[in-house]
Amino acid sequence: MTDQLVYLNGNFVPKTEATISPMDRGFLFGDGIYEVIPCYEGKPVGLALHLARMRQGLAALDINYSLNINEWSSNIDALIAPFDGDASVYLHVSRGTDNKRYHAYPSNIQPTVFAYAFPIAPSQPLDKDEAKVFKVKTQEDLRWKRCHIKSTSLLGNVMHFQQGQDSGVDEVLLYNQQNELTEAAACNLYVVKNNVVATPPLDNQILPGITRHILLHAMRDSGVLEVQERVIKKDELTVADEVWISSSSKEVAAVVEVDGKLIGDGRPGDAWLVAQSIYNDYKFKM
């Protein structure tokens, strides 16, 4: 798709013609907030939740941009229209373009707003043999202490993810200096033991994932799996029945190997099948 239209500052323009200034603070400082909104069969998942999280991030950075759900619903429809139903929209708001590089927030600049759509894999198949599975390694979490803000400053996450790629795994599970699991480089995480699903509590060490939010609500509301939001020690991985990760583009995915050791029999477990199935039931309702 050479002439794909993207959204830039209120206009739909060909991707090859969309330009921003090198003085944009998103470029110079990573001074911005982003969202990735998955759409399956042409329908966005959790749009209101994604926009609410973005508003919180913009408020945390004092970026003055008002997100209107009706406007963004129709922008998203327009962006995903050329794709075959399954696409994600990347939405990025930076503080805007200044005339000098200076750390303090300038006043009176217009935020830069950019969005584009890209194709994604169809929803996870409800089949243990067909579902995409992940091999991971663990690493000490060396990112910053504001991981709850979905900032475009992602270098900490990028470096963890790349170190995973360099060692031949698909993701990296992170733990803090107390050996407590936080999240993955680009996902939230879950440890399942005796049909109880544990996930780290929301705090400044993790992103409040929208997939996590929908999944926890779905599991609690349907009552099929017990949920605990609690501190999880890294050692719990070694005795887990199942380990999962979640994100907008992966939905709920089974981790089958951690640091070279199989989880369970090295296939997605029964609880994963239940979780992804009820996630599907709830994902368009929230």
Ligand SMILES: Cc1ncc(COP(=O)(O)O)c(C=O)c1O
């Ligand atoms: C660090 C991190 N944690 C968690 C998530 C999952 O968030 P969501 O479910 O909203 O995609 C992401 C998604 O990009 C992420 O980058």
